[in-house]
Amino acid sequence: MKVRLSIPEPEGLSAGHLACQGCGATLAMRYALKGLGPDTVLVIPACCWTILAGPAPLLSTGVNVVHSPFPCAAAVAAGVRHGLLARGKASTCVVAWAGDGGTFDIGLQALSGAAERGEDILYVCYDNEAYMNTGIQRSGGTPAGAWTMTTPEGSALPKKDLDAIVEAHHPAYLATATPAYAEDMVRKFKKARGLTGFRFIRVLAPCPPGWKYEPEETVRLSRLAVQTGLFPLYEREGGAFRLNVPVAKRRPVTEFLSRQGRFRRLGADGETALQARVDAAWAALPGRT
Amino acid sequence: MPRLDEDPFLTPPILTGGRPMSANKTRDWRSVRPVLHAEKCTGCMLCWKFCPEACVSVQGERPLIHLDWCKGCAICVAECPAGALTLAEEEAP
Numbered sequence: 494m495k496v497r498l499s500i501p502e503p504e505g506l507s508a509g510h511l512a513c514q515g516c517g518a519t520l521a522m523r524y525a526l527k528g529l530g531p532d533t534v535l536v537i538p539a540c541c542w543t544i545l546a547g548p549a550p551l552l553s554t555g556v557n558v559v560h561s562p563f564p565c566a567a568a569v570a571a572g573v574r575h576g577l578l579a580r581g582k583a584s585t586c587v588v589a590w591a592g593d594g595g596t597f598d599i600g601l602q603a604l605s606g607a608a609e610r611g612e613d614i615l616y617v618c619y620d621n622e623a624y625m626n627t628g629i630q631r632s633g634g635t636p637a638g639a640w641t642m643t644t645p646e647g648s649a650l651p652k653k654d655l656d657a658i659v660e661a662h663h664p665a666y667l668a669t670a671t672p673a674y675a676e677d678m679v680r681k682f683k684k685a686r687g688l689t690g691f692r693f694i695r696v697l698a699p700c701p702p703g704w705k706y707e708p709e710e711t712v713r714l715s716r717l718a719v720q721t722g723l724f725p726l727y728e729r730e731g732g733a734f735r736l737n738v739p740v741a742k743r744r745p746v747t748e749f750l751s752r753q754g755r756f757r758r759l760g761a762d763g764e765t766a767l768q769a770r771v772d773a774a775w776a777a778l779p780g781r782t
Numbered sequence: 783m784p785r786l787d788e789d790p791f792l793t794p795p796i797l798t799g800g801r802p803m804s805a806n807k808t809r810d811w812r813s814v815r816p817v818l819h820a821e822k823c824t825g826c827m828l829c830w831k832f833c834p835e836a837c838v839s840v841q842g843e844r845p846l847i848h849l850d851w852c853k854g855c856a857i858c859v860a861e862c863p864a865g866a867l868t869l870a871e872e873e874a875p
Contacts, residue, residue, distance in 0.1 A: 496825050496826075496827055496840065496842075496843050498827055498830075498831075498840065499831065500831060502840060504836045506836045507802035507803050507804045507836065508803070508804045508808070508835050508836050508837040508848065508850075508851035509802070509803040509804040509805060509806035509807060509808055509851055510803045510806075510835070511803070511806075512834065514811065514812070514853045514854060514855035515834060515855035515856075515857055516834050517834075519834040519835075520832065520834045523834070523836055547803040547806075550801045551801050551802070551803050551805060551806065552801060552802065552803065553802065553803035555802065672832070675831055675832070701855075707856075708855040708856065708857065709855060709856035709857050709859060709860040710860065711834070711855070711857055712832050712857055712860070712861055713860060713861075
Protein backbone atom coordinates (compact mmCIF):
# COMPACT_ATOMS: atom_id res chain seq x y z
CA MET A 494 0.00 0.00 0.00
CA LYS A 495 1.12 3.51 -0.73
CA VAL A 496 0.44 6.60 1.33
CA ARG A 497 -1.44 9.54 -0.14
CA LEU A 498 0.92 12.41 -0.84
CA SER A 499 -0.19 16.05 -0.72
CA ILE A 500 2.09 17.09 -3.62
CA PRO A 501 3.12 15.15 -6.78
CA GLU A 502 5.78 12.48 -6.25
CA PRO A 503 7.92 12.82 -9.43
CA GLU A 504 11.01 14.94 -8.81
CA GLY A 505 12.51 17.44 -11.22
CA LEU A 506 15.20 18.47 -8.74
CA SER A 507 17.97 15.90 -8.41
CA ALA A 508 19.91 15.23 -5.22
CA GLY A 509 23.59 16.13 -5.21
CA HIS A 510 23.03 19.81 -6.06
CA LEU A 511 25.35 22.41 -4.57
CA ALA A 512 23.04 24.30 -2.18
CA CYS A 513 23.89 24.96 1.46
CA GLN A 514 22.25 22.77 4.12
CA GLY A 515 18.61 23.75 4.60
CA CYS A 516 18.42 26.04 1.54
CA GLY A 517 14.97 27.57 1.07
CA ALA A 518 15.61 28.41 -2.59
CA THR A 519 16.20 24.71 -3.32
CA LEU A 520 12.89 23.74 -1.76
CA ALA A 521 11.30 26.49 -3.87
CA MET A 522 12.74 24.99 -7.07
CA ARG A 523 11.71 21.48 -6.02
CA TYR A 524 8.06 22.52 -5.59
CA ALA A 525 8.12 24.75 -8.69
CA LEU A 526 9.27 21.85 -10.88
CA LYS A 527 6.55 19.62 -9.41
CA GLY A 528 3.97 22.19 -10.49
CA LEU A 529 5.53 23.05 -13.86
CA GLY A 530 6.39 19.56 -15.12
CA PRO A 531 9.16 18.53 -17.53
CA ASP A 532 8.10 20.66 -20.53
CA THR A 533 9.75 23.74 -19.08
CA VAL A 534 12.77 25.95 -19.80
CA LEU A 535 14.41 27.96 -17.04
CA VAL A 536 16.24 31.24 -17.63
CA ILE A 537 18.51 31.97 -14.68
CA PRO A 538 20.50 35.21 -14.29
CA ALA A 539 23.39 35.59 -11.83
CA CYS A 540 22.11 34.34 -8.46
CA CYS A 541 22.56 31.37 -6.12
CA TRP A 542 20.76 29.14 -8.61
CA THR A 543 23.46 29.81 -11.23
CA ILE A 544 25.65 27.62 -9.02
CA LEU A 545 22.99 25.21 -7.76
CA ALA A 546 22.01 24.19 -11.31
CA GLY A 547 25.41 22.46 -11.47
CA PRO A 548 28.54 22.63 -13.62
CA ALA A 549 27.84 21.62 -17.25
CA PRO A 550 27.18 18.96 -18.41
CA LEU A 551 25.68 18.04 -15.04
CA LEU A 552 22.31 19.55 -14.22
CA SER A 553 20.22 19.47 -11.07
CA THR A 554 16.93 20.81 -12.44
CA GLY A 555 15.89 18.06 -14.85
CA VAL A 556 14.81 20.74 -17.36
CA ASN A 557 16.92 22.89 -19.67
CA VAL A 558 18.55 25.99 -18.21
CA VAL A 559 19.61 29.11 -20.09
CA HIS A 560 22.08 31.15 -18.04
CA SER A 561 21.50 34.86 -18.69
CA PRO A 562 23.43 38.01 -17.75
CA PHE A 563 22.37 39.65 -14.49
CA PRO A 564 20.06 42.45 -15.73
CA CYS A 565 18.06 40.65 -18.38
CA ALA A 566 16.43 37.41 -17.21
CA ALA A 567 12.98 38.64 -18.32
CA ALA A 568 14.28 39.80 -21.75
CA VAL A 569 16.10 36.51 -22.39
CA ALA A 570 13.03 34.53 -21.28
CA ALA A 571 10.87 36.55 -23.68
CA GLY A 572 13.35 35.78 -26.47
CA VAL A 573 13.37 32.07 -25.64
CA ARG A 574 9.57 32.09 -25.68
CA HIS A 575 9.45 33.75 -29.11
CA GLY A 576 12.09 31.34 -30.44
CA LEU A 577 10.12 28.33 -29.22
CA LEU A 578 6.92 29.75 -30.76
CA ALA A 579 8.73 30.20 -34.09
CA ARG A 580 9.64 26.51 -33.93
CA GLY A 581 6.07 25.53 -33.12
CA LYS A 582 6.69 24.59 -29.49
CA ALA A 583 3.86 26.54 -27.93
CA SER A 584 3.37 24.08 -25.04
CA THR A 585 6.78 24.72 -23.42
CA CYS A 586 6.59 26.96 -20.38
CA VAL A 587 9.39 29.55 -20.21
CA VAL A 588 10.30 30.58 -16.70
CA ALA A 589 12.63 33.38 -15.64
CA TRP A 590 14.03 32.29 -12.26
CA ALA A 591 15.84 35.15 -10.53
CA GLY A 592 16.86 36.08 -7.00
CA ASP A 593 15.84 39.30 -5.30
CA GLY A 594 18.97 41.11 -6.51
CA GLY A 595 18.23 40.16 -10.11
CA THR A 596 14.60 41.27 -9.68
CA PHE A 597 14.26 44.15 -7.19
CA ASP A 598 17.44 45.93 -8.35
CA ILE A 599 19.44 44.78 -11.35
CA GLY A 600 16.72 43.03 -13.36
CA LEU A 601 13.92 45.51 -12.70
CA GLN A 602 14.10 47.31 -16.04
CA ALA A 603 13.89 44.09 -18.09
CA LEU A 604 11.15 42.79 -15.80
CA SER A 605 9.14 45.98 -16.27
CA GLY A 606 9.61 45.87 -20.05
CA ALA A 607 8.50 42.25 -20.36
CA ALA A 608 5.51 42.83 -18.07
CA GLU A 609 4.53 45.95 -20.00
CA ARG A 610 4.63 44.07 -23.31
CA GLY A 611 2.64 41.22 -21.78
CA GLU A 612 5.28 38.65 -22.76
CA ASP A 613 4.04 35.08 -22.38
CA ILE A 614 6.44 34.05 -19.62
CA LEU A 615 6.37 33.16 -15.93
CA TYR A 616 8.73 35.34 -13.89
CA VAL A 617 9.71 33.89 -10.53
CA CYS A 618 11.60 35.87 -7.93
CA TYR A 619 12.95 33.69 -5.13
CA ASP A 620 13.40 36.31 -2.50
CA ASN A 621 16.04 35.56 0.13
CA GLU A 622 16.26 39.24 0.97
CA ALA A 623 19.90 40.02 0.08
CA TYR A 624 22.68 39.20 -2.42
CA MET A 625 23.38 35.85 -0.79
CA ASN A 626 25.49 34.26 -3.52
CA THR A 627 28.17 36.99 -3.34
CA GLY A 628 28.26 36.96 0.46
CA ILE A 629 25.18 38.71 1.88
CA GLN A 630 25.09 42.29 0.63
CA ARG A 631 21.94 44.42 1.01
CA SER A 632 19.45 44.42 -1.89
CA GLY A 633 16.17 46.23 -2.48
CA GLY A 634 14.53 43.14 -0.99
CA THR A 635 16.33 43.43 2.36
CA PRO A 636 13.88 44.37 5.14
CA ALA A 637 14.48 47.31 7.48
CA GLY A 638 16.69 46.47 10.43
CA ALA A 639 18.30 43.40 8.87
CA TRP A 640 22.04 42.92 9.16
CA THR A 641 23.99 42.33 5.95
CA MET A 642 27.69 42.72 5.12
CA THR A 643 26.94 46.21 3.75
CA THR A 644 24.52 47.18 6.54
CA PRO A 645 26.43 46.10 9.66
CA GLU A 646 24.17 48.18 11.94
CA GLY A 647 20.98 46.91 10.26
CA SER A 648 19.47 48.24 7.06
CA ALA A 649 17.98 51.70 7.46
CA LEU A 650 15.85 51.38 4.33
CA PRO A 651 12.53 49.55 4.10
CA LYS A 652 11.94 46.60 1.77
CA LYS A 653 10.83 47.68 -1.69
CA ASP A 654 7.18 46.82 -2.42
CA LEU A 655 7.94 44.85 -5.56
CA ASP A 656 4.52 43.20 -5.72
CA ALA A 657 2.91 46.64 -6.04
CA ILE A 658 5.35 47.57 -8.82
CA VAL A 659 4.51 44.40 -10.76
CA GLU A 660 0.81 44.81 -9.99
CA ALA A 661 0.91 48.24 -11.63
CA HIS A 662 1.78 46.46 -14.91
CA HIS A 663 -1.52 44.50 -14.72
CA PRO A 664 -0.02 40.99 -15.12
CA ALA A 665 -2.21 38.02 -16.02
CA TYR A 666 -1.30 36.42 -12.70
CA LEU A 667 0.54 37.50 -9.57
CA ALA A 668 1.09 35.37 -6.49
CA THR A 669 3.25 34.92 -3.41
CA ALA A 670 4.44 31.54 -2.13
CA THR A 671 6.80 30.06 0.46
CA PRO A 672 8.11 26.51 1.05
CA ALA A 673 6.27 25.81 4.34
CA TYR A 674 3.02 25.90 2.34
CA ALA A 675 4.15 23.39 -0.27
CA GLU A 676 0.67 22.45 -1.51
CA ASP A 677 -0.23 26.12 -2.04
CA MET A 678 3.04 26.67 -3.90
CA VAL A 679 2.72 23.65 -6.21
CA ARG A 680 -0.88 24.66 -6.99
CA LYS A 681 0.20 28.23 -7.86
CA PHE A 682 2.93 27.05 -10.24
CA LYS A 683 0.54 24.63 -11.88
CA LYS A 684 -2.05 27.37 -12.24
CA ALA A 685 0.47 29.90 -13.61
CA ARG A 686 1.63 27.31 -16.13
CA GLY A 687 -1.89 26.98 -17.51
CA LEU A 688 -2.34 30.72 -18.04
CA THR A 689 -1.04 32.87 -20.89
CA GLY A 690 0.47 36.33 -20.70
CA PHE A 691 2.86 37.75 -18.12
CA ARG A 692 2.76 35.85 -14.84
CA PHE A 693 4.71 36.65 -11.68
CA ILE A 694 5.33 34.64 -8.50
CA ARG A 695 7.43 35.89 -5.60
CA VAL A 696 8.70 33.13 -3.30
CA LEU A 697 10.04 33.91 0.16
CA ALA A 698 13.09 31.63 0.46
CA PRO A 699 14.71 31.50 3.92
CA CYS A 700 18.55 31.39 3.79
CA PRO A 701 20.39 29.87 6.78
CA PRO A 702 23.78 31.61 6.31
CA GLY A 703 22.27 34.93 5.22
CA TRP A 704 19.56 35.18 7.84
CA LYS A 705 21.85 33.65 10.47
CA TYR A 706 19.88 30.69 11.78
CA GLU A 707 20.34 26.92 12.04
CA PRO A 708 19.48 25.05 8.80
CA GLU A 709 16.74 22.96 10.46
CA GLU A 710 14.67 26.16 11.01
CA THR A 711 14.04 26.86 7.30
CA VAL A 712 10.51 25.48 7.13
CA ARG A 713 9.62 26.84 10.58
CA LEU A 714 10.72 30.38 9.61
CA SER A 715 8.91 30.12 6.30
CA ARG A 716 5.75 29.18 8.21
CA LEU A 717 6.25 31.92 10.82
CA ALA A 718 6.65 34.55 8.09
CA VAL A 719 3.10 33.72 6.99
CA GLN A 720 1.63 33.27 10.47
CA THR A 721 2.99 36.60 11.72
CA GLY A 722 1.48 38.36 8.69
CA LEU A 723 4.91 39.51 7.47
CA PHE A 724 4.53 37.55 4.25
CA PRO A 725 0.86 37.16 3.29
CA LEU A 726 0.11 34.35 0.84
CA TYR A 727 -2.16 35.69 -1.86
CA GLU A 728 -2.82 35.57 -5.57
CA ARG A 729 -4.28 38.01 -8.03
CA GLU A 730 -5.70 36.72 -11.29
CA GLY A 731 -6.91 39.45 -13.61
CA GLY A 732 -8.67 41.83 -11.24
CA ALA A 733 -9.57 39.31 -8.54
CA PHE A 734 -7.51 39.35 -5.33
CA ARG A 735 -7.59 36.32 -3.04
CA LEU A 736 -5.89 35.85 0.31
CA ASN A 737 -4.95 32.15 0.35
CA VAL A 738 -4.01 31.81 4.02
CA PRO A 739 -6.20 34.19 6.04
CA VAL A 740 -4.40 33.54 9.44
CA ALA A 741 -7.24 34.08 11.93
CA LYS A 742 -4.89 34.79 14.83
CA ARG A 743 -1.59 36.33 13.75
CA ARG A 744 1.51 35.60 15.85
CA PRO A 745 3.67 38.53 17.05
CA VAL A 746 6.49 39.35 14.59
CA THR A 747 9.04 38.90 17.36
CA GLU A 748 8.58 35.10 17.04
CA PHE A 749 9.92 35.37 13.48
CA LEU A 750 12.62 37.96 14.24
CA SER A 751 14.09 36.44 17.41
CA ARG A 752 15.02 33.20 15.62
CA GLN A 753 17.37 35.02 13.24
CA GLY A 754 20.78 36.54 13.96
CA ARG A 755 20.32 39.19 11.26
CA PHE A 756 17.73 41.05 13.39
CA ARG A 757 19.85 41.01 16.55
CA ARG A 758 20.44 44.77 16.42
CA LEU A 759 16.80 45.66 15.73
CA GLY A 760 15.93 46.26 19.42
CA ALA A 761 12.54 46.61 21.10
CA ASP A 762 11.70 49.91 19.37
CA GLY A 763 12.48 48.44 15.97
CA GLU A 764 10.29 45.41 16.68
CA THR A 765 7.39 47.61 17.81
CA ALA A 766 7.69 49.76 14.69
CA LEU A 767 7.78 46.65 12.47
CA GLN A 768 4.75 45.16 14.25
CA ALA A 769 2.84 48.41 13.60
CA ARG A 770 3.82 48.34 9.89
CA VAL A 771 2.74 44.69 9.57
CA ASP A 772 -0.58 45.42 11.31
CA ALA A 773 -1.28 48.33 8.96
CA ALA A 774 -0.31 46.34 5.84
CA TRP A 775 -2.44 43.40 6.98
CA ALA A 776 -5.46 45.63 7.59
CA ALA A 777 -5.12 47.04 4.07
CA LEU A 778 -4.85 43.58 2.45
CA PRO A 779 -8.51 42.68 1.73
CA GLY A 780 -8.94 45.96 -0.13
CA ARG A 781 -5.89 45.33 -2.31
CA THR A 782 -7.37 45.05 -5.80
CA MET B 783 23.73 8.42 -13.98
CA PRO B 784 24.73 5.94 -11.29
CA ARG B 785 21.53 6.52 -9.36
CA LEU B 786 19.23 5.52 -12.19
CA ASP B 787 21.20 2.58 -13.57
CA GLU B 788 22.38 0.81 -10.45
CA ASP B 789 19.66 1.60 -7.97
CA PRO B 790 16.41 2.11 -9.85
CA PHE B 791 13.88 1.14 -7.19
CA LEU B 792 15.31 2.86 -4.17
CA THR B 793 15.66 6.42 -5.46
CA PRO B 794 13.08 9.14 -6.12
CA PRO B 795 11.77 9.07 -9.71
CA ILE B 796 13.49 11.57 -12.00
CA LEU B 797 11.33 13.25 -14.63
CA THR B 798 13.81 13.66 -17.45
CA GLY B 799 17.08 12.16 -18.54
CA GLY B 800 20.36 13.95 -19.15
CA ARG B 801 23.14 14.16 -16.61
CA PRO B 802 21.69 14.79 -13.16
CA MET B 803 23.75 16.25 -10.35
CA SER B 804 23.09 13.08 -8.36
CA ALA B 805 26.45 11.88 -9.71
CA ASN B 806 27.74 14.25 -7.03
CA LYS B 807 27.45 12.50 -3.68
CA THR B 808 27.13 15.10 -0.93
CA ARG B 809 27.21 12.72 2.05
CA ASP B 810 30.56 14.11 3.29
CA TRP B 811 29.01 17.57 3.82
CA ARG B 812 27.26 16.51 6.99
CA SER B 813 28.35 16.23 10.60
CA VAL B 814 25.06 14.76 11.82
CA ARG B 815 22.67 12.30 10.20
CA PRO B 816 18.95 11.60 10.68
CA VAL B 817 17.98 8.21 12.12
CA LEU B 818 14.45 6.86 11.54
CA HIS B 819 12.74 4.99 14.38
CA ALA B 820 10.24 3.02 12.32
CA GLU B 821 8.08 2.04 15.30
CA LYS B 822 7.19 5.71 15.88
CA CYS B 823 6.74 6.65 12.20
CA THR B 824 3.14 7.37 11.17
CA GLY B 825 3.93 7.59 7.46
CA CYS B 826 2.87 11.25 7.15
CA MET B 827 5.80 11.87 4.74
CA LEU B 828 6.50 15.40 5.96
CA CYS B 829 10.21 14.46 5.90
CA TRP B 830 9.83 13.61 2.21
CA LYS B 831 7.88 16.78 1.54
CA PHE B 832 10.31 19.20 3.19
CA CYS B 833 13.67 17.67 2.17
CA PRO B 834 15.66 20.35 0.27
CA GLU B 835 17.96 17.64 -1.12
CA ALA B 836 15.10 15.57 -2.55
CA CYS B 837 16.95 12.60 -1.01
CA VAL B 838 13.99 11.07 0.83
CA SER B 839 11.86 8.64 -1.15
CA VAL B 840 8.51 7.03 -0.42
CA GLN B 841 8.73 3.27 0.13
CA GLY B 842 5.19 2.00 0.60
CA GLU B 843 4.09 3.59 3.87
CA ARG B 844 7.52 4.62 5.11
CA PRO B 845 10.14 7.18 4.08
CA LEU B 846 13.64 6.10 3.08
CA ILE B 847 16.42 8.63 3.59
CA HIS B 848 19.23 8.24 1.07
CA LEU B 849 22.33 8.99 3.10
CA ASP B 850 24.57 9.24 0.02
CA TRP B 851 23.15 12.74 -0.54
CA CYS B 852 21.84 13.83 2.87
CA LYS B 853 23.69 16.98 3.99
CA GLY B 854 22.41 16.78 7.57
CA CYS B 855 20.31 19.95 7.57
CA ALA B 856 17.91 18.27 10.04
CA ILE B 857 14.75 19.85 8.62
CA CYS B 858 13.18 16.37 8.62
CA VAL B 859 14.00 15.98 12.32
CA ALA B 860 12.60 19.43 13.15
CA GLU B 861 9.39 18.89 11.17
CA CYS B 862 8.60 15.27 12.16
CA PRO B 863 5.39 15.53 14.22
CA ALA B 864 5.75 12.01 15.65
CA GLY B 865 9.31 12.38 16.93
CA ALA B 866 10.31 9.39 14.80
CA LEU B 867 13.54 11.02 13.62
CA THR B 868 16.57 11.78 15.76
CA LEU B 869 20.07 13.05 14.99
CA ALA B 870 23.23 11.00 15.35
CA GLU B 871 26.75 12.41 15.25
CA GLU B 872 28.90 11.39 12.29
CA GLU B 873 32.38 10.24 13.17
CA ALA B 874 35.39 11.84 11.53
CA PRO B 875 36.62 9.69 8.60
